Amino acid sequence: xxxxxxxxxxxxxxxxxxxxxxxxxxxxxxxxxxxxxxxxxxxxxxxxxxxxxxxxxxxxxxxxxxxxxxxxxxxxxxxxxxxxxxxxxxxxxxxxxxxxxxxxxxxxxxxxxxxxxxxxxxxxxxxxxxxxxxxxxxxxxxxxxxxxxxxxxxxxxxxxxxxxxxxxxxxxxxxxxxxxxxxxxxxxxxxxxxxxxxxxxxxxxxxxxxxxxxxxxxxxxxxxxxxxxxxxxxxxxxxxxxxxxxxxxxxxxxxxxxxxxxxxxxxxxxxxxxxxxxxxxxxxxxxxxxxxxxxxxxxxxxxxxxxxxxxxxxxxxxxxxxxxxxxxxxxxxxxxxxxxxxxxxxxxxxxxxxxxxxxxxxxxxxxxxxxxxxxxxxxxxxxxxxxxxxxxxxxxxxxxxxxxxxxxxxxxxxxxxxxxxxxxxxxxxxxxxxxxxxxxxxxxxxxxxxxxxxxxxxxxxxxxxxxxxxxxxxxxxxxxxxxxxxxxxxxxxxxxxxxxxx
Numbered sequence: 001x002x003x004x005x006x007x008x009x010x011x012x013x014x015x016x017x018x019x020x021x022x023x024x025x026x027x028x029x030x031x032x033x034x035x036x037x038x039x040x041x042x043x044x045x046x047x048x049x050x051x052x053x054x055x056x057x058x059x060x061x062x063x064x065x066x067x068x069x070x071x072x073x074x075x076x077x078x079x080x081x082x083x084x085x086x087x088x089x090x091x092x093x094x095x096x097x098x099x100x101x102x103x104x105x106x107x108x109x110x111x112x113x114x115x116x117x118x119x120x121x122x123x124x125x126x127x128x129x130x131x132x133x134x135x136x137x138x139x140x141x142x143x144x145x146x147x148x149x150x151x152x153x154x155x156x157x158x159x160x161x162x163x164x165x166x167x168x169x170x171x172x173x174x175x176x177x178x179x180x181x182x183x184x185x186x187x188x189x190x191x192x193x194x195x196x197x198x199x200x201x202x203x204x205x206x207x208x209x210x211x212x213x214x215x216x217x218x219x220x221x222x223x224x225x226x227x228x229x230x231x232x233x234x235x236x237x238x239x240x241x242x243x244x245x246x247x248x249x250x251x252x253x254x255x256x257x258x259x260x261x262x263x264x265x266x267x268x269x270x271x272x273x274x275x276x277x278x279x280x281x282x283x284x285x286x287x288x289x290x291x292x293x294x295x296x297x298x299x300x301x302x303x304x305x306x307x308x309x310x311x312x313x314x315x316x317x318x319x320x321x322x323x324x325x326x327x328x329x330x331x332x333x334x335x336x337x338x339x340x341x342x343x344x345x346x347x348x349x350x351x352x353x354x355x356x357x358x359x360x361x362x363x364x365x366x367x368x369x370x371x372x373x374x375x376x377x378x379x380x381x382x383x384x385x386x387x388x389x390x391x392x393x394x395x396x397x398x399x400x401x402x403x404x405x406x407x408x409x410x411x412x413x414x415x416x417x418x419x420x421x422x423x424x425x426x427x428x429x430x431x432x433x434x435x436x437x438x439x440x441x442x443x444x445x446x447x448x449x450x451x452x453x454x455x456x457x458x459x460x461x462x463x464x465x466x467x468x469x470x471x472x473x474x475x476x477x478x479x480x481x482x483x484x485x486x487x488x489x490x491x492x493x494x495x496x497x498x499x500x501x502x
Contacts, residue, residue: 125178136429288440401489431474
């Protein structure tokens with residue numbers, strides 16, 4: 001038997017005391033961990049109950065879509081790390097198995113870039129998006145400072161310092177307003193000052209650097225950056241002083257008449273605006289407004305397509321949307337039940353939409369076409385044949401030589417930039433118009449309607465005024481079904497014209 005001396009026993013007593021203290025620390029840590037998990041579970045339980053009542057409506061809000069991707073890619077992984085030691089239940093194994101289906105970093109980056117794309121197209125400030133004050137939203141959702149920081153970091157990784165500044169400034173604003181966060185202000189200001197510097201605004205970058213040093217006097221880059229900014233600003237000041245007399249002389253030589261001419265030149269006509277700018281203007285509803293006289297030539301009518309047998313008893317409602325090129329909308333041409341059936345058939349087949357590479361001819365994905373699509377044939381469901389017959393009756397064109405019915409889904413931020421087609425089913429709360437940049441037309445989504453135009457003249461020549469684009473969906477989900485009807489097979493239904501533009 002081993003005997004301990006009194007001093008040694010005292011040491012053991014204190015050892016035990018230390019072990020008890022460590023045990024209590026462990027218990028507190030476990031309780032804290034469980035409390036975090038409990039709060040997380042309660043928050044997610046409440047959120048998922050709301051979200052699953054109307055999944056498409058909920059995910060139609062771009063912030064909800066971004067936060068869902070962010071949660072599954074980042075936050076659930078953090079939770080997994082937190083509870084990984086508890087292997088008593090099947091949760092971890094289940095989570096590990098399910099994680100292979102979760103979004104990855106690339107998906108999270110894509111969701112962030114979709115938000116930034118919406119911000120630019122619809123000219124939304126960061127605070128509007130962060131507070132969820134978007135037009136037509138059903139489920140208002142706020143972004144945390146961490147969410148804003150994440151967007152800023154993704155922009156930073158692309159050397160997009162303009163958006164880095166916007167989102168880092170928003171993160172800092174929310175922190176300054178007292179939002180509880182684990183995010184460090186110093187880190188945010190470090191990104192922010194650098195992004196501002198990269199945009200050439202030395203003085204503002206210096207002001208943020210001063211604030212950074214106030215918060216963290218030992219910051220590794222703070223003092224050296226401040227000295228650099230002060231040196232560069234002094235250089236700029238001297239250069240400006242030397243340039244000032246020359247600038248004054250130039251201003252004297254510039255007459256008032258020349259200034260007026262400059263102002264006139266700056267006011268570009270719509271036709272001279274770059275296509276990308278026209279596209280975004282039209283998406284915001286800033287397109288060409290028809291004159292009253294031109295507008296008066298557009299009509300609504302009941303249409304039976306020259307007494308087509310399928311339309312004699314129930315003519316379709318036809319509405320003129322634009323005159324040149326001639327674009328019409330057919331109202332109530334597909335029922336809610338048919339829409340749901342098409343979506344049901346398409347959902348398992350939806351794949352990222354592709355374009356044909358003009359050089360290689362290979363189908364590939366592209367950043368300017370962001371949607372998922374599927375193709376449906378008459379063999380998939382008798383209803384598809386009924387819809388094809390309806391298309392033939394309304395257009396008067398032969399559909400036997402047409403392509404199959406394409407079903408496309410544009411989620412939040414989904415778009416298809418300007419393109420030609422030669423060579424709508426759901427309402428959208430905001431955004432998602434089909435626009436024609438060359439002529440300034442915009443056609444807005446409307447559930448149950450079909451929009452039709454010819455992209456070839458009767459001569460067979462392409463009508464370049466039909467170049468069109470799908471605007472990004474701001475709020476909601478855009479489901480659209482397309483039918484491309486080929487020129488071949490229409491010889492008797494749409495005879496060839498006598499001139500190129502006929």
